[in-house]
Amino acid sequence: xxxxxxxRPEPSKAMTYLSPILAVGLMFLSGLILFLILGKSPVEGFxxxxxxxxxxxxxxxxxxxxxxPLMLCAVGLSVGFKANxxxxxxEGQLLIGALAGGWLALRFEGSNSPFLLPSMIIAGxxxxxxxxxxxxxxxxxxxxxxxxxxxxxVYVAELMVSWLVHGPWKDPDGFxxxxxxxxxxxxxxxxxxxxxxxNAALVFAxxxxxxxxxxxxxxxxxxxxxxxxxxxxxxxxxxxxxxxSVWIGMLAGGAMAGVAGISEVAGPIGQIxxxxxPGYGFAAMIVAFVGRLSPIGILFSSLLMALLYMxxxxxxxxxALPSSISKVFQGMLLFFLLGxxxxxxxxxxxxxxxx
Amino acid sequence: xxxxxxxxxxxxxxxxxxxxxxxxxxxxxxLTVMPGEIHAVLGxxxxxxxxxxxxxxxxxxxxxxxxxWEGQPVTVSNPAQARALGIGMVFQHFSxxxxxxxxxxxxxxxxxxxxxxxxxxxxxxxxxRYGLPVDPRRMVHALSVGERQRVEIIRCLLQNPRLLILDExxxxxxxxxxxxxxxxLRQLAAEGVSILYISHKLDEIQELCHKATVLRGxxxxxxxxxxxxxxxxxxxxxxxxxxxxCCHGEPEDGGEVxxxxxxxxxxxxxxxxxxxxxxxxxxxxxxxxxxxxxxGNGQQELLRAISGEEPLxxxxxxxxxxxxxxxxxxARRRGLGMCFVPEERLGRGAVPRLSLTENILLTAYRKGxxxxxxxxxxxxxxxxxxxxxxxxxxxxxxxxxxxxxxxGNLQKFIVGREIMQEPKVLVLAQPTWGVDVGASSFIRQSVxxxxxSGSAVLVISEELEELFEICDRIQVIAKGSxxxxxVTSDTNVEEIGMWMSGLWPGAKTPEGASHVA
Numbered sequence: 001x002x003x004x005x006x007x008r009p010e011p012s013k014a015m016t017y018l019s020p021i022l023a024v025g026l027m028f029l030s031g032l033i034l035f036l037i038l039g040k041s042p043v044e045g046f047x048x049x050x051x052x053x054x055x056x057x058x059x060x061x062x063x064x065x066x067x068x069p070l071m072l073c074a075v076g077l078s079v080g081f082k083a084n085x086x087x088x089x090x091e092g093q094l095l096i097g098a099l100a101g102g103w104l105a106l107r108f109e110g111s112n113s114p115f116l117l118p119s120m121i122i123a124g125x126x127x128x129x130x131x132x133x134x135x136x137x138x139x140x141x142x143x144x145x146x147x148x149x150x151x152x153x154v155y156v157a158e159l160m161v162s163w164l165v166h167g168p169w170k171d172p173d174g175f176x177x178x179x180x181x182x183x184x185x186x187x188x189x190x191x192x193x194x195x196x197x198x199n200a201a202l203v204f205a206x207x208x209x210x211x212x213x214x215x216x217x218x219x220x221x222x223x224x225x226x227x228x229x230x231x232x233x234x235x236x237x238x239x240x241x242x243x244x245s246v247w248i249g250m251l252a253g254g255a256m257a258g259v260a261g262i263s264e265v266a267g268p269i270g271q272i273x274x275x276x277x278p279g280y281g282f283a284a285m286i287v288a289f290v291g292r293l294s295p296i297g298i299l300f301s302s303l304l305m306a307l308l309y310m311x312x313x314x315x316x317x318x319x320a321l322p323s324s325i326s327k328v329f330q331g332m333l334l335f336f337l338l339g340x341x342x343x344x345x346x347x348x349x350x351x352x353x354x355x
Numbered sequence: 356x357x358x359x360x361x362x363x364x365x366x367x368x369x370x371x372x373x374x375x376x377x378x379x380x381x382x383x384x385x386l387t388v389m390p391g392e393i394h395a396v397l398g399x400x401x402x403x404x405x406x407x408x409x410x411x412x413x414x415x416x417x418x419x420x421x422x423x424w425e426g427q428p429v430t431v432s433n434p435a436q437a438r439a440l441g442i443g444m445v446f447q448h449f450s451x452x453x454x455x456x457x458x459x460x461x462x463x464x465x466x467x468x469x470x471x472x473x474x475x476x477x478x479x480x481x482x483x484r485y486g487l488p489v490d491p492r493r494m495v496h497a498l499s500v501g502e503r504q505r506v507e508i509i510r511c512l513l514q515n516p517r518l519l520i521l522d523e524x525x526x527x528x529x530x531x532x533x534x535x536x537x538x539x540l541r542q543l544a545a546e547g548v549s550i551l552y553i554s555h556k557l558d559e560i561q562e563l564c565h566k567a568t569v570l571r572g573x574x575x576x577x578x579x580x581x582x583x584x585x586x587x588x589x590x591x592x593x594x595x596x597x598x599x600x601c602c603h604g605e606p607e608d609g610g611e612v613x614x615x616x617x618x619x620x621x622x623x624x625x626x627x628x629x630x631x632x633x634x635x636x637x638x639x640x641x642x643x644x645x646x647x648x649x650x651g652n653g654q655q656e657l658l659r660a661i662s663g664e665e666p667l668x669x670x671x672x673x674x675x676x677x678x679x680x681x682x683x684x685x686a687r688r689r690g691l692g693m694c695f696v697p698e699e700r701l702g703r704g705a706v707p708r709l710s711l712t713e714n715i716l717l718t719a720y721r722k723g724x725x726x727x728x729x730x731x732x733x734x735x736x737x738x739x740x741x742x743x744x745x746x747x748x749x750x751x752x753x754x755x756x757x758x759x760x761x762x763g764n765l766q767k768f769i770v771g772r773e774i775m776q777e778p779k780v781l782v783l784a785q786p787t788w789g790v791d792v793g794a795s796s797f798i799r800q801s802v803x804x805x806x807x808s809g810s811a812v813l814v815i816s817e818e819l820e821e822l823f824e825i826c827d828r829i830q831v832i833a834k835g836s837x838x839x840x841x842v843t844s845d846t847n848v849e850e851i852g853m854w855m856s857g858l859w860p861g862a863k864t865p866e867g868a869s870h871v872a
Contacts, residue, residue: 009376010759011708218729223716226709233703236664237695238717239686 073284076256080249089150091281097258100127128258443511
């Protein structure tokens with residue numbers, strides 16, 4: 001007997017949705033084996049990693065808090081991904097968004113203006129867009145691969161944050177810690193639920209999912225980008241501008257990542273530090289693909305990814321495992337997803353081998 | 356080798372069956388070919404001709420059935436084994452490396468080490484013996500399509516085949532080149548080589564072939580002696596019904612000029628493309644103008660220039676209803692009333708993985724399908740459903756993916772989509788290429804109806820028969836230049852065929868024309 005993959009006459013719709021579920025299942029299973037190898041009880045590991053974080057309402061609130069930047073970044077990125085625009089640099093766009101909005105907070109420190117916070121959010125979006133505009137320009141003008149340029153700009157952005165918090169923006173009364181002053185209450189996002197850290201950014205994120213859904217499924221521009229992504233020559237034949245697709249795809253990702261960035265520094269962090277994001281911009285790519293580039297899917301996959309982040313922290317605390325364990329789970333999730341996606345276009349069949 | 360009369364068939368196949376996940380491609384096919392016989396395999400697209408040939412040539416394995424080669428049962432498991440038996444095949448799509456010379460290409464298909472100089476000499480011998488002139492030292496990209504085909508045939512002949520399979524060999528040739536090919540094939544047959552000739556062109560089969568096997572839907576629907584049949588009786592075997600004839604109204608006189616191309620010259624970026632040289636063309640309302648030519652003579656480039664996929668520096672080079680549009684993109688040109696049917700259906704004319712409704716949006720969105728930047732899917736769906744109904748598109752419904760349609764049905768859908776936009780000018784490239792006889796005839800009639808309603812139509816096609824059937828005037832493109840126009844009733848296939856080699860009165864480069872044929 002021999003296992004053979006034969007092409008399906010049509011891609012399986014069912015497998016498109018089952019594949020992420022299968023991937024999550026395989027991730028759980030491998031996680032248990034991993035705990036075993038590391039000498040921990042798998043049952044205990046599973047409890048600490050996946051159940052501890054959600055044992056009370058505060059935990060659930062934290063889950064939504066952590067899912068917020070992932071949702072924002074993932075929905076923005078999927079607009080581009082659908083058009084084959086590969087923005088890998090959401091992490092950098094997130095940081096520049098945080099800097100742009102944070103600069104306003106520091107510049108108008110004592111202000112009580114109700115316009116300060118909205119201006120910061122807009123500045124955050126513009127900052128992210130600016131950072132995404134560089135690869136978009138290089139791609140449309142010089143045909144430079146945006147995968148490389150957007151990724152390289154992440155490191156530029158990280159160094160820029162580091163320089164600012166060690167240098168010009170360092171809090172003079174901060175005992176030489178590399179961080180800015182704390183933002184004033186006027187420059188901080190309002191809390192939605194008393195006793196938790198969930199703030200107005202969750203509303204932006206849910207709004208972005210709705211707008212993203214309408215754009216991708218109901219707007220003509222979204223349709224044009226889908227055509228550009230699926231059949232470049234059909235787009236050319238119809239007269240849709242390929243450059244415009246690149247610009248919109250990059251800028252949507254940049255704007256949402258920028259909003260995510262400012263929402264972190266004007267939200268749970270409350271100042272600019274060297275550690276604004278634990279890799280949300282990168283994890284959001286996995287979120288986007290696990291969510292099948294659909295806003296509804298992203299809602300769920302961002303919650304899953306947030307759980308992996310929280311589980312990592314719990315594992316560090318209670319199991320004495322390094323916090324990078326959550327990266328291992330992220331990696332496994334992506335790996336199994338890509339593997340399971342094979343079943344969308346192929347089906348396995350047992351055949352008897354002829355001699 | 357001289358003909359040896361024998362009762363032993365060169366090739367006999369019995370009960371061949373091949374099933375793919377979604378279709379039964381061959382269903383119990385029998386076929387017998389005698390030595391020295393030219394045997395036609397006739398059928399529409401999707402009838403199973405290509406699958407059958409691939410089975411014989413060892414490219415795919417049949418699920419059932421047996422192959423007898425000169426009386427012996429054989430299993431042909433790969434093309435190398437087929438060649439060792441003495442089977443050669445010339446594919447419809449050539450398998451040559453463009454950046455290598457003829458002799459290098461031939462050397463690649465011959466096992467073992469060999470002297471290129473000696474091989475070049477053998478190529479010259481074979482090419483002389485069978486009237487297939489080719490210079491072995493030339494690069495393949497500089498060869499015309501006809502010459503490339505000769506290279507493919509010579510490559511087969513060098514292995515002394517006893518059965519030669521040709522898949523739609525004349526679709527890329529001028530009428531003169533077709534005649535030369537037929538002489539070569541007759542000579543080969545006289546020497547005892549059996550030939551399997553795959554085609555859907557009934558007149559050619561009548562002229563050339565001794566026997567014919569007709570396939571429909573994967574089954575043999577009949578065998579006949581083509582010389583004793585008429586094209587009508589063979590067509591009935593092939594498509595199961597009588598061939599519908601197109602009705603052609605009288606040309607309208609003095610219609611206004613809708614499309615004017617003047618002094619269009621355009622250098623291509625593609626190293627294997629063709630530069631357009633000083634092209635002049637006019638299409639009036641109520642007429643169909645055809646552009647004939649062997650493929651690769653500038654048709655693609657001309658079409659891109661007209662459609663706007665390749666915008667031009669000179670905006671007056673293309674004028675639409677008097678408005679200069681040379682600098683505009685395709686969407687802007689559509690806005691002015693121009694529609695196009697491209698040569699490639701899947702991937703250019705339609706997006707494979709989108710539904711038919713979504714594919715309507717690709718070009719017909721101006722027909723009230725947008726509101727404030729959002730799509731009115733209801734309007735698009737009704738348009739798709741009407742297109743499916745009016746143009747008899749066989750599919751699961753407006754929600755079917757474009758890639759689930761057969762080539763002919765997808766083409767009907769695309770032609771329908773463009774015609775239903777009531778264009779002032781419609782440009783079609785290869786409208787019936789690879790489309791079965793029934794659908795072809797329907798598409799031609801639809802185009803004629805559009806002309807009769809006052810639109811201007813430009814058809815770029817490599818099928819002369821088609822152009823003579825529907826066009827009011829014909830022009831010829833060769834090496835990027837366009838001939839003067841001829842009223843169809845004042846010319847004939849011989850003259851246009853001659854022009855296809857670049858030899859029209861007043862042609863600027865007649866000395867270079869010999870490469871074209």
